[in-house]
Amino acid sequence: MTCGPTFEYGREVELPALPPQGSTDRARRWRRIRRALVLPAAAVALSGCTLPNFGASKGVTTSSRSVYHLWQGFSVAAIIVGGFTLLLIIWAVFRYGRKSESIPKQSQYHLPLEWLYTVVPILIVFGLFAATLVVENKETANPKTNVTIDVLAFQWGWKFTYPGSNALVYGQTTQAPEMVMPVNTNVHINLRSSDVIHGFYVHAFNFSRYALPGVLNQFTIRAVNTGTFFGQCTQLCGLYHSLMWFRVKVVTPSQYQAWLAGYNNPTAASAARAAGTATKQQISSIVPSKRTTSKGDN
Amino acid sequence: MTDVLPRPVVHEEPDHEVVHEEHHARTGILNWMTSTDHKVIGMSYTVTSVIMMIIGGAFAEIIRAQLASPNGTLVSLAQYNELFTMHGSVMIYLFAGPFAFGGLANIIVPLQIGAPDMAFPRLNALSYWLYLFGSLTMLSGFFTAGGAANFGWVAYAPLSNSLNTPGSGADLWIGGLLLTGFSAIFTGVNLCATIFYLRAPGMTMFRMPIFTWNMLVTAILILLAFPVLTAGLIMLYCDRHFGTHIFSVAGGGVPVLWQHIFWFWGHPEVYILALPFFGMVTEIIAVFSRKPVFGYKGMIFATLSIAALSLGVWAHHMYTTGVVLLPFFAIMSLMIAVPTGIKMFNWIGTMWRGQIWFSTAMLMAVGFLITFLIGGLTGIFLASPPLDFFTHDTYFVVAHFHSIVMALVLGAFGGLYYWGPKITGYMLNETYGKIQFWFLFIGTQVFTIPGYILGLDGMPRRVAIYPHDPQWQTLNQISTLGAILIGISTIVFVANIAVSWKKHPAGDNPWDAHTLEWFTTSPPPHHNYYRLPQIRSERPTWDYNHPDHKTAGHGHHPQAHDEEVTVT
Numbered sequence: 001m002t003c004g005p006t007f008e009y010g011r012e013v014e015l016p017a018l019p020p021q022g023s024t025d026r027a028r029r030w031r032r033i034r035r036a037l038v039l040p041a042a043a044v045a046l047s048g049c050t051l052p053n054f055g056a057s058k059g060v061t062t063s064s065r066s067v068y069h070l071w072q073g074f075s076v077a078a079i080i081v082g083g084f085t086l087l088l089i090i091w092a093v094f095r096y097g098r099k100s101e102s103i104p105k106q107s108q109y110h111l112p113l114e115w116l117y118t119v120v121p122i123l124i125v126f127g128l129f130a131a132t133l134v135v136e137n138k139e140t141a142n143p144k145t146n147v148t149i150d151v152l153a154f155q156w157g158w159k160f161t162y163p164g165s166n167a168l169v170y171g172q173t174t175q176a177p178e179m180v181m182p183v184n185t186n187v188h189i190n191l192r193s194s195d196v197i198h199g200f201y202v203h204a205f206n207f208s209r210y211a212l213p214g215v216l217n218q219f220t221i222r223a224v225n226t227g228t229f230f231g232q233c234t235q236l237c238g239l240y241h242s243l244m245w246f247r248v249k250v251v252t253p254s255q256y257q258a259w260l261a262g263y264n265n266p267t268a269a270s271a272a273r274a275a276g277t278a279t280k281q282q283i284s285s286i287v288p289s290k291r292t293t294s295k296g297d298n
Numbered sequence: 299m300t301d302v303l304p305r306p307v308v309h310e311e312p313d314h315e316v317v318h319e320e321h322h323a324r325t326g327i328l329n330w331m332t333s334t335d336h337k338v339i340g341m342s343y344t345v346t347s348v349i350m351m352i353i354g355g356a357f358a359e360i361i362r363a364q365l366a367s368p369n370g371t372l373v374s375l376a377q378y379n380e381l382f383t384m385h386g387s388v389m390i391y392l393f394a395g396p397f398a399f400g401g402l403a404n405i406i407v408p409l410q411i412g413a414p415d416m417a418f419p420r421l422n423a424l425s426y427w428l429y430l431f432g433s434l435t436m437l438s439g440f441f442t443a444g445g446a447a448n449f450g451w452v453a454y455a456p457l458s459n460s461l462n463t464p465g466s467g468a469d470l471w472i473g474g475l476l477l478t479g480f481s482a483i484f485t486g487v488n489l490c491a492t493i494f495y496l497r498a499p500g501m502t503m504f505r506m507p508i509f510t511w512n513m514l515v516t517a518i519l520i521l522l523a524f525p526v527l528t529a530g531l532i533m534l535y536c537d538r539h540f541g542t543h544i545f546s547v548a549g550g551g552v553p554v555l556w557q558h559i560f561w562f563w564g565h566p567e568v569y570i571l572a573l574p575f576f577g578m579v580t581e582i583i584a585v586f587s588r589k590p591v592f593g594y595k596g597m598i599f600a601t602l603s604i605a606a607l608s609l610g611v612w613a614h615h616m617y618t619t620g621v622v623l624l625p626f627f628a629i630m631s632l633m634i635a636v637p638t639g640i641k642m643f644n645w646i647g648t649m650w651r652g653q654i655w656f657s658t659a660m661l662m663a664v665g666f667l668i669t670f671l672i673g674g675l676t677g678i679f680l681a682s683p684p685l686d687f688f689t690h691d692t693y694f695v696v697a698h699f700h701s702i703v704m705a706l707v708l709g710a711f712g713g714l715y716y717w718g719p720k721i722t723g724y725m726l727n728e729t730y731g732k733i734q735f736w737f738l739f740i741g742t743q744v745f746t747i748p749g750y751i752l753g754l755d756g757m758p759r760r761v762a763i764y765p766h767d768p769q770w771q772t773l774n775q776i777s778t779l780g781a782i783l784i785g786i787s788t789i790v791f792v793a794n795i796a797v798s799w800k801k802h803p804a805g806d807n808p809w810d811a812h813t814l815e816w817f818t819t820s821p822p823p824h825h826n827y828y829r830l831p832q833i834r835s836e837r838p839t840w841d842y843n844h845p846d847h848k849t850a851g852h853g854h855h856p857q858a859h860d861e862e863v864t865v866t
Binding site for chain 1: 375376378379449450454456457462463547552553554587588589590591592593594595596618619620621624625628629632633635636639640642643644646647649650651652653654655656664667668671672675676678679682683684685687688690691692750751754755756758759760761762763764766767844847848849850
């Protein structure tokens, strides 16, 4: 979202002149309310060329980004509704403090008003629901993938295996085993648990899913950035729950293939270790680059 | 116009001396233990549950102290699991519910509808003793070799089976919860029967105060939800000890079934906890704004729709299991915001153009509104499955429901300051009350708001240490500071009781309140009323005291109404 260049502060905010003689209390109050509402709105419009993140982060997957935008949308709605309601509360508290012993008008019903604050929230709720559905369908879709990773959670660690390959990463608690996956590729995750319920949560994915014993949980992620990201079990799983860590290492597809090949071909693996990181491209030319690791889960 | 019944005079006021002596003859611990008077039982409930709140609060202070550094060593990992499990269990099972439907409702509901006692006084006494011994059973887990229950207050299977959680602490937790569950069911039966059958002449359903309405709906929810929990707990116990495999994969069972059972109770339970406090706050705001409840009937329908919807949203706690129908539970959960919003605007409408008296009770109610607004709005985020995937089991959720429950605590203290004079006959000190309010209100925000940020930054709940991310320390320390402020507020409350002990007699109606209970003496006599006013609206005491200021507006015709009264 970019700023329109034609926005003029002075035109939008009409600071009212002194009230004309004889204007009613009500008119004066309305003017005061209008000023109170217009000023912050203008401030937001001026500063809000791009929406703030409202505490969330974009993350590194396609769906983490749509979740982030949904988050922004919900935040804007919540701030408008919450700000309005808070203003009403504060206004009522400061305006209607006891000034005399007189008894105010004993009014109880105002049907149009009551209908208004019944119908408007329903409309807002359906708007939020529609936005939710769009993102949710995108996130839970299972597009065609050619990389599959089996994730097994256990007390208190993780095992990552790659069907069709000998690759296996295994680690407990603070060993934080690393799940290696290629960037810009739909990666299909088969999530299982061998004992109690665990939570597969990677903050950079803006996503979590339970690892349930006896249930195969499947989802697809597509990372758009490379890097190493921290993950942690989020569902209480016993004594060492606090330390049930893992990492996700997103690498380029060629690095990924090289890494996989390292497990299949001991010679290449030791060669890679000897050659160090500078020779990654060379290694990827040694091993076949078009491997299909999927077993056709989709 | 309809015929009006003659004034329902119940009794001539008996000789005060006689009553006095009668009471003297039965004081002492035996009198307390054998009493079936709803006020005595309600008071026992209130005192016990406030003690439970202090115990649960102490656990919370230890938890927060542990989290003040990334490598906290105050407690071990095992002790930490026990502490947060028992903190949640004590606060939810032993404080919030029993305080509301065992404590204040027990005392106030019969008074508000002009009943002499609860419908089943002995069942009521049984409820209290089940609750007390259930609480002691659950807490006694700390004295067993393996320590108290440590699987979280939700006890997810299969972590809660005998393999993963051996030891009697877990069994004592199950047993204690069964006992308090039965106590809740019996209280629910009692409240329903009382409200349906023991209303005074003229007290029609739509003349009941909102607090009584909310307690009726709460009682119905208890009857629908608690038996499910009871059944689930028995299944869990059988899994642990009798070799059934209801929740274990090895024997063909389904672990997620526990979550369905638990949350089928657990989400209505959220409203079982909340509705009584909504009712208290409604009464307080109306009385201290000197206006009738705005949108009285809308308020009742909002309560009913919250209750109805609450039975269809349990799986929003289970979005990340991947085995529930997301859109259905999303729309149902989002819809709850609508009746809750109606309530919020009705509360504001009640204050609007009133003459608000900022007593401690009213301050607590306003504090409730603001805190509940924050908790309610963040709840809408969590109703959306993609946003829940993102925040589930992080501190965002912890902060969300602590905003809600701290709002309820504000409401609870509001209720104590409001009804305390009626129950005890003496006023609580207002200066201490206001100090308590500011500590509690500011402490609540300082405690919860860092949690939202931490959750969005990825801090999971139920972790004792976070050495991989030490920059979370500052926010955790701010949160700990908030918890300390809340702790101080509780100390101020206890000091207030000590300071105002039997000092300033309250009189019958110190707040110029609306509802029937303020018509009788403070404290009310045995069987509550010597005489009753005419009940022609939901504010009989107000109508009696201010015959010229009856409710105006839609559906009411003041002129005709006045004539009616003069006829009698």
